[in-house]
Structures are given as C-alpha cells and as structure tokens.
Amino acid sequence: MQHVRPGYAARALIASVLGYAMDGFDLLILGFMLPAIAADLHLSSTQAGSLVTWTLVGAVMGGMIFGVLSDYFGRVRMLTWTILIFAVFTGLCALARGYADLLAYRTIAGIGLGGEFGIGMTLVAEAWPAAQRARVSSYVGLGWQLGVLAAALLTPWLLPLIGWRGMFALGLLPAVASFFVRRRVEEPALFTERAARGMPKAPLKLLVADARAARASLGVAVLCSVQNFGYYGLMIWLPTYLSKNFGYSLTRSGFWTAATVLGMAIGIWLFGVAADRFGRKPAFLFYQAGAVVMVFVYAHLSAPLALLVGGAVMGVFVNGMIGGYGALISELYPTDARATAQNVLFNIGRAVGGFGPVAVGALAARFSFGAALGVLASIYLLDIFATLFLIPERRGAVLE
Secondary structure (H helix, E strand, O other): OOOOOHHHHHHHHHHHHHHHHHHHHHHHHHHHHHHHHHHHHOOOHHHHHHHHHHHHHHHHHHHHHHHHHHHHHOHHHHHHHHHHHHHHHHHHHHHOOOHHHHHHHHHHHHHHHHHHHHHHHHHHHHHOOHHHHHHHHHHHHHHHHHHHHHHHHHHHHHHHHHHHHHHHHHHHOHHHHHHHHHHHOOOOHHHHHHHHOOOOOOHHHHOOOOHHHHHHHHHHHHHHHHHHHHHHHHHOOHHHHHHHHHOOOHHHHHHHHHHHHHHHHHHHHHHHHHHHHHOHHHHHHHHHHHHHHHHHHHOOOOOHHHHHHHHHHHHHHHHHOHHHHHHHHHHHOOOOOHHHHHHHHHHHHHHHHOHHHHHHHHHHHHOOHHHHHHHHHHOHHHHHHHHHHHOOOOOOOOOO
C-alpha cells in the first residue's frame, strides 16, 4: 500500500524539479557556447562536438550507476550526490586550459547529470497518489524545459558579458540545492518499508525477470531511444539550422529556439493531464503521431512566423512525451528495481540519443538540414509500434 504525505510530497517534487532544471540549463548553454569555446581553446569542430557527446556518455554511465545505487541506498541520498557531482565539475569547466581537461570535466559532470532524471521521477512517483502520478511526473520533465528555456533566453545576453568561463561558473549554484534536498526531503515511505526488509535482490535482473518484464523493458527502451534521439537531434542543431538556413542572429535564433522549448513545456504539462485522464498508451500514441507529422511539416517551413509557430507546435509533440515516462516506468516495476528501471532504460535511450546530433549533422552535410529533419520524422513510427505491441496499460496501479 502506498503512503502519501502531502507536505513531504510537495518537497519531493520541488527537489526533483530543481535538479532537472539545472541539467537542462547546463546542456543547452553548452550548445550556444561551442563556437566561443572552440575559438578560445583552438578546438576543431570534431573536438567541440565531442564535448556534447561525452557529456551524454557520462550521463549514460551516471544514470545506470546511480539508478542501481538509489535502489540500494536511497533516492534522496543519491539525488544529493548527483547534484553535487554535476555542480562541482560544471564549475571546474570554467578553469579548463585545453581540450583534455575540459573533456574530463564535462564527462564527470555528465555522470552527475545522468542520475537526476530517473531518481527524481522515482521519488515523485513514490510520494504522490496514483490519480496524480502522471501529472506530477510531468512536472519533473517540465523542470528540464524551464532550465532549457532560461538558457535560450539568458545565454545570448550573458555570454558577451561574462564569457563561456563565467557561464560554466554559474554551474556551481546547484551545489546549494543539494543541501536543500538533503536537509528538507526524507526518503519515501515505500523505500523505507522495503529497506527495512533488507537489501533488494539484483535490481537489474528484475528488468528481465520474466517475459512480461522483458517485453515491457524492450518497449520502454525503444520509447526512450526515440525520445532522446529526436530531442538531441533537434535541439543541438536548431540554433545552427536557423542561423545557416535563414540568416538568424544569435539573439533571434535563441528567441525562436525558446518558442520551441515553450511548446515542449506546454506539451509535457498536457501529456501529464491526458495520461492521468485517458491512460498512458492513448496519450503516447497521440503524441507519437503528432511528432511524425510536425517534424516533417517543420522541415518545409521558411517564413519567420511559420517557423516560430511551427516550432512551438512541433515542440509540443516531440518532447511532450517526456511527461509520461516517470509514471509509466514506475508502474511497471517494483520498489526493489524502480529507480534502476527509470535510470537504466532512460539512459539506454540517452545513449542512442547521443547519435542524434551526429546523424542530423551528417545528413545535413550530405543533403540539407530540411532533409535531415524529414528523415528524423520517420523514427517516431517505431515509437508507435513499440507502444502498441510492447507496452501494457497500468494507469492507476498501486505501486508494489
């Protein structure tokens, strides 16, 4: 039986949202800062791009490590450590003297970044009642979008003033949040009750414990892979797409990108509402179909207003689905393996998603950015098949 403590539930939600917002801010400012970093440290385009890739590699490693540790030692304890690691090593990036040390700092910061999403989603799912589970899980996803939106709006203004080193120094601020998390949020009752019975039994094995679990795990891995591939493929290249194809300045590219991010935020919120009301599978299928259509349509837009509005609508569908993973995964796995499932499956998707910017860049170089976006639209068809045939409906399930 899941126990709900209203004051605790709100604190758990705030902690999870703050952690994920900091991650989103950090990753997008890196995209905006790459030209300045490359010029200052004399990096090749390959070296500059690898800073994003290795941040994601670190995130995958961190997600898998901290997901398992969270099922063993606690959600709040591991969330605190992930925020602290992320903050300290992002701050150290400001002191980088060359490619090698900057790459090391980015990779370790990524390890902290990778753990926060799944642990935060688990913490919130275990703290809130079943009827609101998808909605509050979507708020954690909104945290990332708030961070990304802040980055899109603030970076064009701050970067000329404090430079890329100053922007990385801002990454030390999340260290303060880690103290807030540790002091104000205790472990959820579901975890403490399970911990009283002893250590969990091989959380990773529970992801494939039987045919039902293995099928669900495959389905969720596909959904997370498409989600991350599409998201990173779009967001890393969108400012460049607007600049090179339409001659937009850094400020204008940032504003148009912010419109897409705002659409994503609206889509995440609406997804949580829809998933609680109509079920997880209907919400996913509707958004996946919308993503196929809107990415293809956006690739053929050229007028400024059309790009602004079309980008926002595309954002609703492309990233709105992030609002559903927390509730979906939490309902598919027991407390012994819930954080492991959240972080391992999502970070498998993040590992695949790391190839998104590479694939979009390669297609854009060979053909055009428009053609690359058109191809990107087709991957959401795979999402639809996985949802139809691999994912069970578990809306309202009591967490075990």
